[in-house]
Amino acid sequence: QVQLVESGGGLVQAGGSLRLSCVASGRTFSSYAMGWFRQAPGKEREFVAAISLNGGTTNYPDSVKGRFTISRDNAKNTVYLQMNSLKPEDTAVYFCAATLAKTSAAWARSGAYNYWGQGTQVTVSS
Numbered sequence: 001q002v003q004l005v006e007s008g009g010g011l012v013q014a015g016g017s018l019r020l021s022c023v024a025s026g027r028t029f030s031s032y033a034m035g036w037f038r039q040a041p042g043k044e045r046e047f048v049a050a051i052s053l054n055g056g057t058t059n060y061p062d063s064v065k066g067r068f069t070i071s072r073d074n075a076k077n078t079v080y081l082q083m084n085s086l087k088p089e090d091t092a093v094y095f096c097a098a099t100l101a102k103t104s105a106a107w108a109r110s111g112a113y114n115y116w117g118q119g120t121q122v123t124v125s126s
Helices: none
Strands: 006-007 010-013 018-024 033-039 048-050 068-075 080-084 094-100 118-126
Touching: 006 094, 018 033, 018 094, 018 118, 033 068, 033 080, 048 068, 048 080
Parallel strands: 010 118
Antiparallel strands: 006 018, 018 080, 033 048, 033 094, 068 080, 094 118
């Protein structure tokens, strides 16, 4: 069992930045690839970013590529999502997730993730 807790969400104006954090309990963090997903009201959960066990591989959809950066610090059991140049369409609840899948082809699928955090709200005003 892995417990994930997100933090760092809030209200920001368009063009601003936020840094989300996700802290995992226990000492199994380094066994999982990590992902970020988001869900806006009335929309399906959307893949945002993923990172491999050692941080050597990252994956982003075109909607956030060049603006968002995922990183991890295994010594701190923490994964981060740095969000720059935020747009109103980025408004959503952002979820951290952990997966035992070790190939990047699986990371964009929410069904590949074994554990999920409770989410943190990000609101971008126009």
